[in-house]
Amino acid sequence: MKKFLLVSALLIAGCSSTSHIRIGDTYPEIDDWESVKIYREAPEAFEEIAILESSSDNSFSFTHQGKMDAVIKRLKKEAAELGANGVLIGDPESRTKSNYQMHGGTGATYNSDDKYLQAIAIRTP
Secondary structure, three states: OHHHHHHHHHHHHHOOOEEEEEOOOOOOOOOOHHHOEEEOOOOOOOEEEEEEEEEOOOOOOOOHHHHHHHHHHHHHHHHHHOOOOEEEEOOOEEEEEEEEEEEOOEEEEEEEEEEEEEEEEEEOO
16 A cells, blocks of 8 residues: 555656647757746847746645746756756746545545746757
Protein backbone atom coordinates (compact mmCIF):
# COMPACT_ATOMS: atom_id res chain seq x y z
CA MET A 1 0.00 0.00 0.00
CA LYS A 2 2.84 2.40 0.85
CA LYS A 3 4.42 1.70 -2.53
CA PHE A 4 1.12 2.48 -4.29
CA LEU A 5 0.76 5.80 -2.43
CA LEU A 6 4.35 6.80 -3.24
CA VAL A 7 3.94 5.98 -6.94
CA SER A 8 0.60 7.84 -7.03
CA ALA A 9 2.11 10.92 -5.39
CA LEU A 10 5.02 10.93 -7.84
CA LEU A 11 2.68 10.61 -10.81
CA ILE A 12 0.49 13.48 -9.64
CA ALA A 13 3.52 15.69 -8.92
CA GLY A 14 4.90 14.86 -12.35
CA CYS A 15 1.79 16.06 -14.17
CA SER A 16 2.86 19.55 -14.99
CA SER A 17 0.00 20.97 -17.07
CA THR A 18 2.43 22.72 -19.44
CA SER A 19 2.61 22.35 -23.21
CA HIS A 20 4.41 23.95 -26.13
CA ILE A 21 4.27 24.38 -29.89
CA ARG A 22 7.71 24.83 -31.42
CA ILE A 23 7.86 27.75 -33.87
CA GLY A 24 11.61 28.40 -34.07
CA ASP A 25 15.06 26.82 -34.11
CA THR A 26 16.26 24.14 -31.71
CA TYR A 27 18.85 24.97 -29.04
CA PRO A 28 20.56 22.90 -26.34
CA GLU A 29 18.69 22.64 -23.04
CA ILE A 30 19.57 25.22 -20.38
CA ASP A 31 20.57 23.42 -17.17
CA ASP A 32 19.61 26.22 -14.77
CA TRP A 33 15.89 26.84 -15.36
CA GLU A 34 15.88 29.49 -12.63
CA SER A 35 18.11 31.69 -14.83
CA VAL A 36 15.36 31.98 -17.46
CA LYS A 37 14.12 35.58 -17.39
CA ILE A 38 10.47 36.61 -17.42
CA TYR A 39 9.54 39.50 -19.72
CA ARG A 40 6.29 41.43 -19.70
CA GLU A 41 7.36 43.49 -22.74
CA ALA A 42 9.47 42.21 -25.62
CA PRO A 43 13.21 42.94 -25.38
CA GLU A 44 14.86 44.77 -28.29
CA ALA A 45 16.36 41.64 -29.86
CA PHE A 46 15.01 38.11 -29.48
CA GLU A 47 14.15 34.98 -31.39
CA GLU A 48 10.90 33.08 -30.86
CA ILE A 49 11.34 29.40 -30.01
CA ALA A 50 7.91 28.14 -28.94
CA ILE A 51 4.43 29.09 -27.82
CA LEU A 52 3.90 27.93 -24.23
CA GLU A 53 0.78 27.37 -22.18
CA SER A 54 0.70 26.45 -18.51
CA SER A 55 -1.72 26.17 -15.62
CA SER A 56 -1.60 25.79 -11.86
CA ASP A 57 -3.58 22.54 -12.10
CA ASN A 58 -2.22 19.90 -9.64
CA SER A 59 0.17 22.42 -8.06
CA PHE A 60 -1.02 21.96 -4.45
CA SER A 61 -1.04 25.77 -4.14
CA PHE A 62 -4.02 27.42 -2.47
CA THR A 63 -3.37 31.16 -2.75
CA HIS A 64 -3.58 33.18 -5.96
CA GLN A 65 0.09 34.11 -5.62
CA GLY A 66 1.11 30.52 -4.97
CA LYS A 67 -0.76 29.41 -8.08
CA MET A 68 0.87 32.10 -10.23
CA ASP A 69 4.30 31.14 -8.83
CA ALA A 70 3.62 27.53 -9.86
CA VAL A 71 2.64 28.63 -13.39
CA ILE A 72 5.75 30.80 -13.79
CA LYS A 73 8.00 28.00 -12.51
CA ARG A 74 6.48 25.55 -14.99
CA LEU A 75 6.90 28.01 -17.88
CA LYS A 76 10.54 28.65 -16.99
CA LYS A 77 11.27 24.91 -16.78
CA GLU A 78 9.60 24.23 -20.14
CA ALA A 79 11.45 27.14 -21.77
CA ALA A 80 14.80 25.93 -20.41
CA GLU A 81 14.16 22.45 -21.83
CA LEU A 82 13.66 24.09 -25.24
CA GLY A 83 16.87 26.12 -24.97
CA ALA A 84 15.11 29.44 -24.36
CA ASN A 85 16.66 31.93 -21.94
CA GLY A 86 13.53 34.08 -21.65
CA VAL A 87 9.75 33.88 -21.46
CA LEU A 88 7.53 36.66 -22.81
CA ILE A 89 4.30 36.34 -20.83
CA GLY A 90 0.76 37.36 -21.70
CA ASP A 91 -2.12 38.24 -19.39
CA PRO A 92 -3.01 35.62 -16.79
CA GLU A 93 -6.48 34.04 -16.68
CA SER A 94 -8.42 32.39 -13.89
CA ARG A 95 -10.59 29.39 -14.68
CA THR A 96 -12.92 27.73 -12.22
CA LYS A 97 -13.58 24.03 -12.53
CA SER A 98 -15.89 21.83 -10.47
CA ASN A 99 -14.54 18.62 -9.01
CA TYR A 100 -16.50 15.75 -7.51
CA GLN A 101 -14.94 13.38 -4.98
CA MET A 102 -16.31 10.39 -3.09
CA HIS A 103 -15.37 9.97 0.57
CA GLY A 104 -16.68 7.01 2.56
CA GLY A 105 -19.85 6.62 0.52
CA THR A 106 -20.70 10.31 0.34
CA GLY A 107 -19.78 12.71 -2.40
CA ALA A 108 -18.71 16.32 -2.34
CA THR A 109 -18.37 18.89 -5.08
CA TYR A 110 -15.84 21.66 -4.77
CA ASN A 111 -14.60 24.36 -7.10
CA SER A 112 -10.95 25.06 -7.82
CA ASP A 113 -9.73 28.34 -9.25
CA ASP A 114 -6.71 27.55 -11.44
CA LYS A 115 -4.44 30.10 -13.08
CA TYR A 116 -3.56 29.88 -16.79
CA LEU A 117 -0.91 31.74 -18.71
CA GLN A 118 0.16 31.76 -22.34
CA ALA A 119 3.68 32.85 -23.21
CA ILE A 120 6.39 32.73 -25.84
CA ALA A 121 9.69 31.02 -25.13
CA ILE A 122 12.39 33.34 -26.50
CA ARG A 123 16.15 33.40 -26.90
CA THR A 124 17.94 36.70 -26.40
CA PRO A 125 21.57 37.44 -27.34
